[in-house]
Amino acid sequence: MADALLQLENVRAGYGEAVVLDGVSLTVPQGGSLxxxxxxxxxxxxxxxxxxxxxxxxxxxVSFRGQDISRLAPHRRARAGLGWVPQERDIFASLTVEENLTATARAGRWNLDGVYSLFPRLRERRSNMGNQLSGGEQQMLAIARTLMTNPSILILDEPLEGLAPIIVEELIAKIGAMASEEGMALVLVEQHAEVALGLTEQAIVIERGVVAHAARSADLLNDQATLDRYVGLNLVEN
Ligand SMILES: Nc1ncnc2c1ncn2[C@@H]1O[C@H](COP(=O)(O)OP(=O)(O)O)[C@@H](O)[C@H]1O
Ligand SMILES: [Mg+2]
Incomplete structure (x- = not known):
């Protein structure tokens, strides 16, 4: 695809002898969301x-901007513009919020002012240590820290996991706002299918190591049978 930002072709991957993914292909266009x-x-x-x-x-x-990056080291992929927020958040516990934000920052549209306007709570906590933050604040910090690297694509792994409903609502609104920011693409892994589908343009469902279903998010949101089949109980909002 000519305007592909991130493209996976026939990916097989796993751990040692254990193959987890086998034959996964996907495309995220420039500024697109999956x-x-x-x-x-x-x-x-x-x-x-x-x-x-x-x-x-x-x-x-695995290709990014048309270049095969399959052999690039993780830090070089990050530098190339892949902004990943891990499921474990992984913030620096013994640095302050502000030090966390600036430690890996790169010049661009997102700076301290920008992420503090997005997450005012982080501005209030700017001098607190990472390990003094609540789960919701840690997640905001993890997202803000990645934004500070000014990625071309933001890759979020279950950003709403383990958070209180009020924080979930706040984060959904913020992620929605970021998704509509011009230019930045989004990959969102989420157990809350309805939320993820409401924030994205395209969707894939992984099952048995392959992409078992691919659709426009808006269509999948209305396709209860497919959601029941592949996502099952995870659709239920808590
Ligand atoms: N470090 C690892 N070593 C071996 N197997 C792993 C490792 N991490 C995950 N797995 C296995 O890979 C499979 C997929 O896990 P994961 O990618 O974490 O799934 P999901 O994020 O969809 O819940 C699971 O069977 C899991 O047990
Ligand atoms: Mg996971």
């Missing part, structure tokens, strides 16, 4: 780890 759905343990995180270079690619390719 929801990645599927039950627990199907390989959603593995897919993101493969995109970022933390899991060995056994077959197939």
């Amino acid at each position: 929801a990645v759905l599927g039950r627990n343990g199907v390989g959603k995180t593995t897919l993101l780890l493969t995109i970022m270079g933390f899991v060995d690619l056994m077959q197939g390719s």
